[in-house]
Amino acid sequence: DIPVFLQPPDDSEDLEMTFEPRMEVMDNGAALPLYSNPSLRTFYTAGYRWSFKGREAFYEVMRLLSYMRGRARAVWLPTFMNDFTLVSAITSGATSFSVRNVGYTIRSANTSDRNVILIHLWDGTKLMKRITGSTEVDADTETLTVGAGEAFSQNIDPLQVRNISYVSLARLDQDSVEIQHVADQHGLTKISVIWKFPSQAELSGTYLGGG
Numbered sequence: 001d002i003p004v005f006l007q008p009p010d011d012s013e014d015l016e017m018t019f020e021p022r023m024e025v026m027d028n029g030a031a032l033p034l035y036s037n038p039s040l041r042t043f044y045t046a047g048y049r050w051s052f053k054g055r056e057a058f059y060e061v062m063r064l065l066s067y068m069r070g071r072a073r074a075v076w077l078p079t080f081m082n083d084f085t086l087v088s089a090i091t092s093g094a095t096s097f098s099v100r101n102v103g104y105t106i107r108s109a110n111t112s113d114r115n116v117i118l119i120h121l122w123d124g125t126k127l128m129k130r131i132t133g134s135t136e137v138d139a140d141t142e143t144l145t146v147g148a149g150e151a152f153s154q155n156i157d158p159l160q161v162r163n164i165s166y167v168s169l170a171r172l173d174q175d176s177v178e179i180q181h182v183a184d185q186h187g188l189t190k191i192s193v194i195w196k197f198p199s200q201a202e203l204s205g206t207y208l209g210g211g
Contacts (some may be wrong), residue, residue: 005170016046096145117167
């Protein structure tokens with residue numbers, strides 16, 4: 001199983017994001033080079049900072065950093081944003097739920113990096129679900145569907161939901177990470193990293209290898 005990185009970023013300052021198309025160049029030296037983007041996608045990197053206190057939080061982050069081995073392995077990374085807003089209660093056993101219309105059905109329903117979400121409740125419960133279908137009900141509402149094996153095991157009221165975030169596979173864009181202890185392991189710790197969100201092909205084989 002691939003772990004989920006659940007340490008939210010320190011967004012007290014703007015977080016930097018860089019977009020880069022995956023370009024291929026054909027140049028026979030006799031004419032202008034031909035540039036193309038076969039994947040028809042733009043990949044991106046995102047700078048993240050974490051600030052946390054206490055030894056327990058420190059060891060949890062260190063455990064995940066050790067698992068990733070620099071750029072070698074990927075983890076599931078939530079956006080930690082309110083990407084969806086639940087508009088009606090979810091009942092136990094349900095495989096669909098209604099959210100505020102954000103155009104998901106029109107723009108992102110068939111996008112592989114936009115079909116996993118994390119539902120974070122105020123009591124600390126975290127539910128990771130894979131979206132298998134969506135329907136636009138009207139201008140205000142969309143219905144999202146999850147797999148039969150991922151039916152909800154509890155009732156969820158909209159007031160219980162802290163946020164519903166997209167979750168994507170990501171890996172570090174560096175092999176070393178600098179850790180700053182403001183005091184000691186019991187005090188404040190700061191970490192800055194660059195996340196890369198590569199293609200599914202890049203994330204297969206080497207990047208998700210076990211061991």
